[in-house]
Amino acid sequence: MRVTLTSPPFQNVPCYSASEPWKATSQWPALWVVPPEEWHKLWVAAFRCQFRTTNRTRDRLHVTADERYELYLDGQWIGRGAQRGDKSQWFYESYAVDLKPGLHTLVACVWALGPLAPWAQVSIRPGFFCCPEKPELVAKVATGVAPWELLPLRDRTFRDMGPAAGTAIGSGPSETLDARVTSWGWERGVGEGWIVAGKGGGGYHGFQAHSTRPEHWLKPATLPPQLNRPWKRFRLFRTESDAIAAKAWLEFLKKGVAITIPAKSKVSLLIDLEDYLCAYPELKWSGGAGSKISLGWTEALRDPASDDKRHGNVTAESRFLGPSDEIIVDGGANRSWHPLWWRCGCYVQLEIETGAEALTLNGITFFETRYPLSVESRWQTPDAELERVLAISRRTLEMCLHETYVDCPYYEQLMYVGDTRLQCLLTYALTTDTRPPRNALALYDSSRVNPSGIVACAHPNNGGQLIPPFALWWVAMVYDLARWRGQPDFIRERLPGVRAVLDLFHQHVDADGVLRGLEGWNFFDWTFQPGGVPAGGEPGGRNAGLQAHWALVLGYVVELETYAGEPELAARYRRWQREAQQALMSTFWNEKRGLLADDAKHTSYSEQVQCLALLAGVFTAKQRARVWKGIETGSDLLRSSCYFAHYFFEASLAAGRSDLFFARLAPWRQGVQEGFRTTPETFGQTRSDCHAWSAHPLYHYLTGVVGIQPGGFGFETVTIAPQLGELKSASGELAHPLGTIRVKVWQTKGKLTAEIELPQGLRGVFRAGGKTKPLRAGKQKITALA
Template identity: 30%
Template sequence: MKNYLFAIILIIGLNAVKAQNTTYINPALLKGEWPANWITCPGVPQRDYGVYHFRKVFSLDEKPAKFIIHVSADNRYRLFVNGHPVCSGPARGDLYNWYFETVDIAQFLQPGNNIVAALVWNMGVYAPVAQISNQTAFVLQGDGDKEEMINTNSNWKVVKDNSYTPCATDNGERLHTYMVIGPGDQVNAATYPWGWEQLNFDDKQWLPAKQVANPAVAGYGTDNRWTLVPRNIPLMEETMQRISKVRRASGIEVSNDFLSGSHPLTIPANTTVSILLDQTFNTVAYPELLVSMGKEATIKMTYAEALFDKQNQKGNRDDIEGKHILGNYDIFEPDGGNKRLFRPLWFRTWRYMQLDITTKDEPLVIEDLYGMHTGYPFKAVATFAGNDSSLQDIWKVGWRTALLCAGETYFDCPYYEQLQYEGDTRIQSLISLYVTGDDRLMRKALLDFYHSRVPEGLTQGRYPSNRLQVIPPFSLYWISMIYDYWMLRKDDSFLQQFLNPVRGILEWYEKNIDTSKKMLGPMKWWNFTDWNTAFANGVPDGAVDGNSSVITLQYAYTLEQAARFFAAYGKTNEAAHYTMLANELKTNTFRECFDKEKEEMANTPDKKTFSQHAGIMGVLTGAVPANQMKQVMQKVLTDTSLSQATFYYRFYLTRALKKAGMADLYYSQLKPWRDMLKKGLTTFAENPDPTRSDCHAWSSSPNYDFLATICGIMPASPGFSSVIIEPALGELTHVQGSMPHPDGKIIVALQRKGMNGIIAEITLPAKLTGKFVWNGKEVKLKSGKQSIVL
């Protein structure tokens, strides 16, 4: 919360510091303990909810050319230098891998006195499930001798901010769903220390900070509360985003003008009003509300992805008639001051925002209201277009979905959980690499799950997380993520650290094989596969009591990937064992579960239930013989008695279509995404309606498959050292696509020639070769631009 001028500085400052962000770290700080101290506020419960302000005034003879610092906190911080916002963090990890940010703050410094200040908060028992914590603390370490003057110690000052109270702590109960993103903020402006981050603020009443411990980096220390590691992803971006429309108002007439920032809106004294705003698309942002006057007024800001009707159904997301808002909220209580800026501690997700305002004896002036869009700074460089222009809508909405589900980790959904799950993250990572070429968040995700392992050898199903959840099939998807990364990037030193944990997961599964059936037997933990309506809590038949064809074949699928991965690093004996075991599982599962009369795979050997999932995995693994794949996949697509795959598992449906030589059907399988667009969704949902989340990353798979399936661009060998381009146009007559490659860009332009022919123009980066495949014919590809007519 700052004045209006600071709101403008915010936009400039955060963008400016991105250019200054540096990965340079004094090597001496990567060994042993730091000279700085972890500091905290004295006299407060260290693990309870609390918001704190830290300050340090220091003097410089001249403006430095560079001034590098390293900073972190528990739970989180927002750093200011001379009133300018510099960075936020830390990137979420765990106590063994507690990240610190490295930034050069020289651009914000001046000769003479300077102020470095930090807003630090601990959500305590209200913390998001994605937030791991020890206790309230803050640390700042200068990189070298000239910067050490601002190292955190007892010379820093601190105050507890009593203006904050957690609200919206019952989101899950009110929405009747699983919601674990943390509380809203209720802020009483009368007790907020306005101007605390400015140099001229009077901090005489503040306390000396309490020293907690010396910071230790990974591999050092004897009594660590946190083990520090360098941040391995860029800082999150922030850009101003105006709200588009006033959809309705009661108690006052409101036009769209006040949303422009140049037409303040006055709410008379002793008035109650409600204003529904429509961003027109789902977003993730920090709302910033600038107000004047309005002493003792109350402003409640409620955020929702969609409105609800009287039956609590969403219906068409564009419609508001007869609908109400229900969701996460913040409350701001103005003190009558001039241009007070409210910004919540954490970002919010919304398409709709409702302001419910009650004024007392003084009118309230809303000077401005906007969002600061935030997230991982992915930049789309891939392109896709075709003769069906509606595919552009799917591409655009899919990419927005992927962006909103990418922050300091990948999110399954930004509104309800903000948790990183392997099942979601595998798909998200492929989208990231195909659309942006930026692999840093995928690398962090692979490491996060590596750090999550439990004593049995499995990864946790989601991580970082302060609650234990083990989903054994998601451990398999983590191995698939490693395989994907291996195929798309040459990064041997990074990849080889995963050989042992991969081995441990596969051994856990091997110990669970039912030797009589030669399929997986009963398994512990939560064997989630898909949220389809026939699977109890997402778990297919046979997972709990034994002999699930779906999970047995997923294990076989993963064994084959692991065999190729292990063989590449000289582990030939293990690779041979994994191949042998995969073949045995596939053979026996097909024998036990394939119904010859139905030409369908059953969920278990008793053949009482059948699903698309069983058929998909049967084909994808090759358990179904090649000469039967097309018949089986035809049944998968047409037999509505099969329990159906949701948006998530349709990613694997597409993989199975490609395996069966039926990839041309992919284009016709886009109806679920077209239906979501018809319902006014601006991001893709978790499930078909009625759905919880309107923004769920696993439903963005078209942004991968438009390039990997329709354009047919796939790595043909590890490290993307060669490429195979095998288009599947379906009913399309022409498409164009491009995607990043480690050596440059792959560009394809495809035009049908008659019923069965094709004209292709393909450009490959220098040194990249491969092959083009069309209707069983192969043409070698070389680097550079080439034309093919078949």
């Protein structure tokens, strides 16, 4: 059983707990085991260790692999890993085992996909590592110490689907399983062809002062096991199977009732999963020698004429297009297969062509996989369409949260900073579990070990890419965690990185106080062209969005340093902030337009710049009014994408303009009407149907419409300022470390009535109609002007 370590391993082992504690050592009592050097970079192998215990033995096994593994004990699957990390944070999983006296077999399926690996998969030197804690078990089980063997598994081959329309890119290859060459029973350690595993390097949990050689610096997994739950929702969208009735297929899908496909026949089954799903499919079969099985996934079906994606308006003629895995059947009994990595989408196509022998399908199970997010918050709105927008926002976050946050499950599966900041904010609003945000913040921090010294735009990443503005959003993420959850010790660990990033940016501030564009891709928002870079955003250029972003983040750091007890540093950044604000106004403010221009020559204007400047607090009251008028009436303003709409919503709700929030929700409402099950990368003919950077309406509903916000760092107080806008009522329950904050608010005849319940130990204020009223723990009812 997987266990999450809350303290270092080997705490109760005398040789470590006495003269030389574990934390003072640098090397584990185990080595990596590796395949032969002549193996190609792309391989799959089973590693086994057979050992005997004379007494009942309880211990913990610490396991990892490069690139990944699945672990079996005495033929039973017990877990997978390693949690996705990087070279300085190579995670290992820990398993509590209870071994009865007798012979045992530990087997790991390990793979390294080399050039075909997912973009987010980092590798140093492929291999496998396993280390128990008890010395008597180290000799019997530890890799590099005990007699480990390996068996090449040559039954899987891999296909890079490439960037063809409708297929996944960056998420890894599709598989072909040739069951005719499978070494069946390898997970039990049986079969022929096992060879002695080679010994690799040591397992290190510290840095060797005399060496800079790349090593796996082992750290305990920070996250619990991923969800592994059978999916129960299916609808037969289309069947092409004369010999088998639709009812039989449904019983096969929902109840696991076996179904036999006659010899020399073809079957095509299109399954609607009735929601977006990330899952490991497991297919079981018997017989059918020579049959071919294909299992494909897609986010949406396509119009047969235009090839456009279709969601709610699909027809029987709609076309399937997506990556697929294939199986060549050997004819044996009780066979099974699941892919090495999860698949995703809304539709699954199962195609079968049998040979001279009938094929029996014994069952198919889709094991939903994602981070086991416990959604503690609740919400309700009388607007059914808005309720659906909020529901798909939640589902999008769930589908984009795994071992890391991901931008999208179907394509890159990368943890981009700009996306992740919004995902973390929604996480804070839905749960008190901060493990995913902390994991993201720490990984980004370690990504600074690159030639630029700033945070990488997406990490972990086996390629590497720099979007300098995203480094500033990482600083904002540190601020967000401090504001929502406090955790001062963790924040102090991040502050050296925050300061380093700001120092590097400050080197690019010119004599006029303007931040010049850094080297790299200065992506801001996709509505800027070309490539999402605004006018003046090129390296060395001057852009108001970058300047407003700089001023905004400096304000965050002033508060962070004050919170951390560093008034001198706070004063330094306050000075930088004032200089940045002054330079923003003197360089980019156009008095005639009453707006900030994008560039120093005042050739273009955008909504994005105004929103960041509003949030940065650079305007006087008179200027603010003019800016809002310009945002509402400016026909030439470039508008925000569904990603940057987050900052438009933030600025609008901060100004009490919930009317603008509700008006701008129109594309999300349209998406619901079109049948989207998640929020997309862009509206219209989008590439990715499931993209968490557009899932923020749920965050804004809870924090802006219902109006529940932290009143200060650590959420030690609460501010409740509802803005119902066009709604007659709204309610929400927001997760808080002390309990649940409950708010129900409605408006009648110009009056706002709120029923509020705060958990014990929490106090705050209620704001509405220009008035502020104190809030105490417990239940209370407040009436104010709407």
